[in-house]
Amino acid sequence: SYELTQPPSVSVSPGQTARITCSADALPKQYAYWYQRKPGQAPVLMIYKDTKRPSGIPERFSGSSSGTTVTLTISGVQAEDEAEYFCQSADITGTYVTFGGGTKLTVL
Amino acid sequence: QVQLQESGPGLVKPSQTLSLTCIVSGGSIISDGYYWSWIRQHPGKGLEWIGYIYHSGATYYHPSLQSRVGISVDTSNNRFSLNLRSVTAADTAVYYCARLFWSDHYFDSWGQGSLVTVSS
Numbered sequence: 001s002y003e004l005t006q007p008p009s010v011s012v013s014p015g016q017t018a019r020i021t022c023s024a025d026a027l028p029k030q031y032a033y034w035y036q037r038k039p040g041q042a043p044v045l046m047i048y049k050d051t052k053r054p055s056g057i058p059e060r061f062s063g064s065s066s067g068t069t070v071t072l073t074i075s076g077v078q079a080e081d082e083a084e085y086f087c088q089s090a091d092i093t094g095t096y097v098t099f100g101g102g103t104k105l106t107v108l
Numbered sequence: 109q110v111q112l113q114e115s116g117p118g119l120v121k122p123s124q125t126l127s128l129t130c131i132v133s134g135g136s137i138i139s140d141g142y143y144w145s146w147i148r149q150h151p152g153k154g155l156e157w158i159g160y161i162y163h164s165g166a167t168y169y170h171p172s173l174q175s176r177v178g179i180s181v182d183t184s185n186n187r188f189s190l191n192l193r194s195v196t197a198a199d200t201a202v203y204y205c206a207r208l209f210w211s212d213h214y215f216d217s218w219g220q221g222s223l224v225t226v227s228s
Contacts (some may be wrong), residue, residue, distance in 0.1 A: 006154075033214040042112075042218035043204070049212060086155055090213050095168055097213070099147075101154035 002091045004032075004100035011106040018074040020103045022087030025068075032070040033088045034063060036081075037102075043086065047072060074105070082107045110135030112205050114222035120199075121228050126192040130205030130219060137186045138163040143208040144188045145215065146179060148201040156201075160208055161188055195226045 003025040012018040022032060034047040045054055047063035050070055060075045074081055087100040116128035130144070137144060145160035159169035161179045169177050178191040192199060202223050206215040 031213070035215070040220070042220050043206075043215070044218075045214055045216055048214045054216075088155075088214065094213060096170065097145075097157035097208075099155035099157065 002089065002096070002098045004087055004089060004098055006085075006087060006100040006103045008101070009104045009106065011108055012077050013108045014079060015076055018077050018081070018105055020072045020074075020085050020087075020105065021069055022071070022100045023069045024089065029065075029068050029070075030089045030092070030094065032063070032065065034061075034072045035086045035088065036083045037086065038083045046085070077105075077107055079107050081105060110207060110217045112207065112217055112219040114203060114205050114219045116222060116224070118223055118225060120195055120224060120226050122196055122226055123194055126190070126195050126199060126203075126224055126226070128190045128203055128205075128222060128224070130188050130190075132186045132188070132207075137181065137188065138183050141210050143168075143210055144179075144181065145206045145208050146190045147204045147206055147215075149204070149221075150198075150201045155204075158190065158192075158203075197226050200224065200226045 005023045031049045035043040036046050037043040046061050050065040051063045062073045064071045084102050084104050086102045111133045113131045120126045143160040146158040149155050159179050161167045161181050176193045181188040202221040204221045205219045207217040209216050
């Protein structure tokens, strides 16, 4: 199966930059997607196709890709960004979906 | 904007069948290019994709669940359903329904999630 690995937690102070990584265990890497999930709320798509930001998502959220690792960067972190973030991708056929284990972002 | 809402029992006994329904509003379940999906999150764990269905009835399931899972679609009532047979405590999770945009393979709308506990 296709595995995605995320750090369990990341902590930053307000105004700092948070970087959350997602590493694939195999090549070739498919596109990655990032979701934000706050307690009791539905997940929200934050980044698609590695780097694209859906309309309505603040510009401080960005995505990048290098080799088998994708990164979600939150510049100028705000208290409201405290949430769990999941990466998602698909297998080589594009049929089967896989998620990372999730990263809890804490704003100190 | 399409909205999804899960419904179903919050408690299921071991060995029985877990059944959930997702009601779709604000959009048609027969829209081309979208698959209707079930995803779950075990307590303290990451998300696990269960499977998805197209309005035609075509389905794809997670290989580890394929022998126990069934997803069906009711186009007349704009809803789709999940059946998971022979459940155990390991199936205790928050179950989400979501819409997958097939061409770019991301989930663009999610339900709030429904906690299902498997316990006698």
